[in-house]
Amino acid sequence: MLYNYLISNCGAHLKNYSLAWTGSNSVRFVPAYDLVSTAVYDGRCGAKLSRSMGLRVGEHLNIDKVNADDFDLLAKELRQPAWQAADERARLxxxxxxxxRRAAEQAVCSGFGEEADALADRILFGAKVRMKAFG
Structure with missing residues (x-):
């Protein structure tokens, strides 16, 4: 959820997350899919998508209103230790x-053109704003 928040994926829903049974009779998350920054569709090229996320973070659905308290509440709701949540935020x-940057370079090398760099810049700009919001 944190990654989706950082890249502005307001379209992430529970259906985008899957669990797998392991041999030890426990479950784990499988790799995520449908990871897209919906915020880049800001009306510059036609469509402007909603700023409401598919999943609430703490008290908020609107990505622009989420703050550090919301992530603390989410960690508590998920029974995740506060230190672990803080470590994950720091890691990301x-x-x-x-x-x-690496993804943009790979996209350019794969023929997507220099627009990939501009797109990465827009995603990163928004991510830096949101990183400040969660402390």
């Missing part, structure tokens, strides 16, 4: 910029 804060 550190790793996301480089990951977006």
């Amino acid at each position: 804060r550190h790793e996301l910029p480089d990951a977006l």
Whole structure:
């Protein structure tokens, strides 16, 4: 959920998350799919998509209203230790910029053109704004 929030994926719903049974009779999340930054559809090229997320974070559905308290509440609701939630936020804060850069480079090399860099810049700009919101 944190990754979807950072990249502005307001279209993420529970159907985008899957669980798999492991051999030890427990479950784990399988890799996510349908990861898209819906915020880049901001009306510049036609459609402007909703800023309401498919899943509530804490008290808010609107991505622009989510704050650190909402992530603390979400961690509590999910019974995730506060330290673990903070570690995950720090990890993504550190790793996301480089990951977006690498993805843009791969897209350019695959023939998507220089627009991939501009798109990565827009996603990263929004992610940095949201990183400030969750502390």
